[in-house]
Amino acid sequence: DFPSGYTGYHNYAEMVSELNQAVSDHPNLLTLRSIGKSYQGRDIWAVKISDNPGSDEAEPEALFTCNQHAREHLTVEMCLHIVKRYTDNYASNSTIRNTVDSREIWVIPSVNPDGAEYDIATGSFRAWRKNRQPNSTAVGTDPNRNWGHQWGCCGGSSGSGSSDTYRGTAAFSAPEVARVRDFTNSRVVGGVQQIKSHIDWHTYSELILWPYGYTYNDTAPGLDATQANVFQTMGRRMAALNGYTPQQASDLYVTDGSVDDWMWAAHKIWSYTFEMYPKSASGTSGFYPRDTQIATQTARNDTAVQLLLDYTDCVPRITGRTC
Ligand SMILES: NS(=O)(=O)N[C@@H](CCC(=O)O)C(=O)O
């Protein structure tokens, strides 16, 4: 479990009971479902927040994914904060109510539950990043190098099983990644992807990143100058609200097989990575802010999240275009 100073963080069981509590508190605003199992058999949970949550209504959909990387526990708190904020405040806050009534918001609070549990299993942090799937030389695939767009193309991942950026044996070889892929694919209804926007939450460095990560070029097949301008404009507008630094993912470093590249290339979902607090730290200590930071550093993103949800019907409207 989490050590002292960190007991405010949710372990897997605590996360699940928090989600069940949210459902019983707001049965008219959310549903909870498993989208499948992790390598070790833990459910990967997905919350849907909307009015009439049991019906698939013709409302633009947004997706938030958290905890691809095991040690990035603050991101689980970020996803839980989104669930609570858009349900607990529904009655009292008209902006939240209008958002929930006009969108369908999907939240996956832990993509990599096996890794997250492994990181805390001894009571001292292990700085574990990957999932817990064995490979030929070691354990763990990096979920954020295992997605299927330009998988392993460009030196943005490793082929060595012991590496923290091991890409896996093939795209989607990590069961956790395959399950989120399947869920996303399932949101193609009548040939149209219903999910229009996505944030994948990470720590740390306080950045907002957008595709592509596999190339330094601002434009590349499937991402033209107009679309790059939309990514930049929305990214900069959100960064102005949370104080993070906005940049194309490859400006940080080249990554291949990232979730953002696949969400955009496969589905034209306006997909961002948020790297949360802290801005900098000495090594792996940055992954472990004390639990006293949780409230501030999750709420810090409220207005950026709201902006993306406001534009989820047509993200290019941020540049004055129509959809
Ligand atoms: N959270 S992190 O691992 O330090 N950074 C992310 C950045 C993701 C990206 O560049 O798209 C990663 O390398 O997967």
Ligand SMILES: [Ca+2]
């Ligand atoms: Ca609805």
Ligand SMILES: [Ca+2]
């Ligand atoms: Ca819908």
Ligand SMILES: [Zn+2]
């Ligand atoms: Zn990460």
